[in-house]
Amino acid sequence: MILDVAKLNLSFGGKRVLNDFGFTLEEGETACLLGHSGCGKTTALRCIAGFETAASGSIALNGRTLFSGSLNVPPHQRRIGMVFQDYALFPHLNIAANVAFGIAKQPAAERKRRVDELLALIGLPDYGKHYPHQLSGGQQQRVALARALAPRPDLILLDEPFSSLDADLRTRLSQEVGKLLKQERTSAILVTHDQHEAFAMADKIGMMADGTLHQWDDPQTLYRRPATPAVAAFVGQGAWLTATADADGSVQTAIGRTAALLPENHHGTLRLRVRPEHLRADPNGKTNARVAECAFTCGGFQYTLQLDNGETLHWLDGSHRTPDSRIALRFADTACPAAFHN
Incomplete structure (x- = not known):
């Protein structure tokens, strides 16, 4: 384990x-904090970097405590690299000098x-004498990453690094x-509200809502086993169906019966998160x-579709x-949507 963040609490204006x-x-992992704007993911990142101070909790990196109670290591001593949304390259320095800034x-x-x-490594071996304004947005973001990597930090934090790029470039660059x-x-650790970026890059994804980490998983x-309705609603496309559970563990809905991931102590009416891949047209139905x-x-x-x-759906x-x-719908044979209590 390289990073341990525990029980951080922070309030702004009450x-x-x-x-x-x-x-x-874990060491070598890329993680993503995912969620709607305002869910607390950037604040969490800033606490790890040392730009914000939590009211309580602890942060340890490589076995070294960075924050705990009265101890608060300043950002420049944390061995953490930062890549910002706006690249933050120095316009008066060429690319080689920008990369070398931290060393x-x-x-x-x-x-x-x-x-x-x-x-x-970033695919720009002949661009050392160029200046930032001579590069595309995607090239500038790769330079910003190279600058963060130059001092060989223990951890890199990326704050919405691809949000200003077009969709195709964003997907390609996140993979690169x-x-x-x-x-x-x-x-x-990457912070984003774009689930495509998260799934393209991350070994682990932390789904956040209202300052709470709802799920931390691969x-x-x-995607397949969302822990809470908030996770199910955010990840992927889908809609909610009313369902009732049967004794065999399946659920009954307006379009028929299907296997489901049921909550503990399930009873009464449930909400079933149904995604497009869970559905099939039924020519005989x-x-x-x-x-x-x-x-x-x-x-x-x-x-x-309106049932x-x-x-x-x-x-x-x-x-x-x-x-x-009009169309006849049924569940796919492999469908296993997640169900939650109302």
Whole structure:
């Protein structure tokens, strides 16, 4: 374990921003704090960096306590690198000088060797004499990462680093940065509200809401076995169906029966989080839904369907259906959506 964050509490103006917040990070892992704007994820990152001071709790990095009670190590002594949303490159310095900024006290030959190594690592070996304004946004963000990596910190923190980039570049760059961090064997924490970035980069994802960490898990588990309704609602696309549990562990809904991940001591009416991949058209079934909306996407058609009981579902399919047309739906044979108490 390289990072141990335990029971951080922090309030601003009487509003609780972090509530018993904590997790552990293993060496070499890339983690992501994921959630809506205002959920506390950036505040948590700033506490780890030392830019904010929690009211209580503890932070330890590589076995060294950074914060606990009266002890609060200043940011520049924490051996933590930071990559910001706006890159924060020095416009009057060329790219090589920007990368070398944090290792200025090293011997010149060693410093040049490290800069050349990092420029090659980020795919910009011939850009050392360029200036930031001569680079694209994606190139500048890679330079910002190289600058953070130069002193070989114990941990890298990335605060919404791709939010100013277009969607395609954001996805590609998040994958590239994930690979770079693995090559450098550097542990990292990313903050984002974009689940595509999180799933592209992270070994572990911490889903936050209202200052509370609802789940800390690998991406597949977070998606397939959400621990709370807040996690289920945020991750992936889906809708809620009313369900009742049967003795065999399945649930009954308006479109039929399916296996489900049931909460402990389940009883009465449940809420079932149904995602598009849980649904299939049933050519032999009884029509039970109306096409309310249809939008073409590159992979097919995205539908909003209204069931006969008034509930709404989202569905993806390759066939085109016009609005107000009727369809018979059933659960996919492999469906196993998560259910929660009302």
